Amino acid sequence: MIRYHKNRSWFGELWDKLDGSNSKRKLLLNGNLVSGQETLSSWILEISDSLRISQVALKVTQNSLLEARDAIRNHKQSLQKQEYAIVQLSDQLDELAQKVTTRLNNLEAQVHCLEVRIAANEDLDHIVTAWAAGQTYTNFPWAVQVALLAREVFSSSVMMYELETGDTERYRQLLVNKIIATRKQLPDSFFGLGDLLDQSCMRMTKDDQELTAALLEIRSVPQQRLVNTPHLFVIGTTLELATLPTEARPAKPAQSALALCRAQIGTISRTTDAREFITYVVEETANDCMAMMQ
Incomplete structure (x- = not known):
């Protein structure tokens, strides 16, 4: 248009x-x-x-x-993989930490046991060396020396060693051997226990008898502990009877102590030898010290 x-x-x-x-x-x-x-x-x-x-x-x-x-999808997958890897790494680190902790605890326990053993060795050597050198218990008869020496040893770190390790043989046997090796004048054959203790009391002054009886503390020991220490009971009771006034003192305190032991504690042999006597005294003393600590 x-x-x-x-x-x-x-x-x-x-x-x-x-x-x-x-x-x-x-x-x-x-x-x-x-x-x-x-x-x-x-x-x-x-x-x-x-x-x-x-x-x-x-x-x-x-x-x-x-x-x-x-x-974003790839990044998400990557993050998931990283998260899984982190979880695995965390589990591995936890497992490693547990192993390290266990290992450290074991090492600490071993170090502690070693420290306790070293302390026990040092105390035993110090006590026995001083006794062997005549620095302790010099004026006492050998039977009484054994009782006092055993009491001193098992009142030291030696008892801590036994309590923590459960080893009740090492130092007891070692002490018995050291005593026998040090005291060359011990009887070679069997002897009467009562005769040994009566002769020992006769060689001691009244003050030494009272002091030794107080150190052994027989009268303060509960009945349940006395039943496990018949030899210590006889030694302590002998010393206590020997300190009584003349009119009340038995002629043979050790024989009376043996009779009391059989009546109140239990059977005890009348004869023994040096190793057996020392072993009994050491074992009873160690067990009594352990009973007091537990």
């Missing part, structure tokens, strides 16, 4: 003049329409280009989002 209006003939223009129309106005209107259509066409083309660009951008964005999703 626009092309028709632009190409109208002279007759058309004459017709316009006859009917009073303004051809210039129509031409201007037609020009505006053409310009508007061209502008609209350009705008549509621009929109099309924009849509095409937007589609490309959306495609790029979609690809980026997919890549981001894959990256």
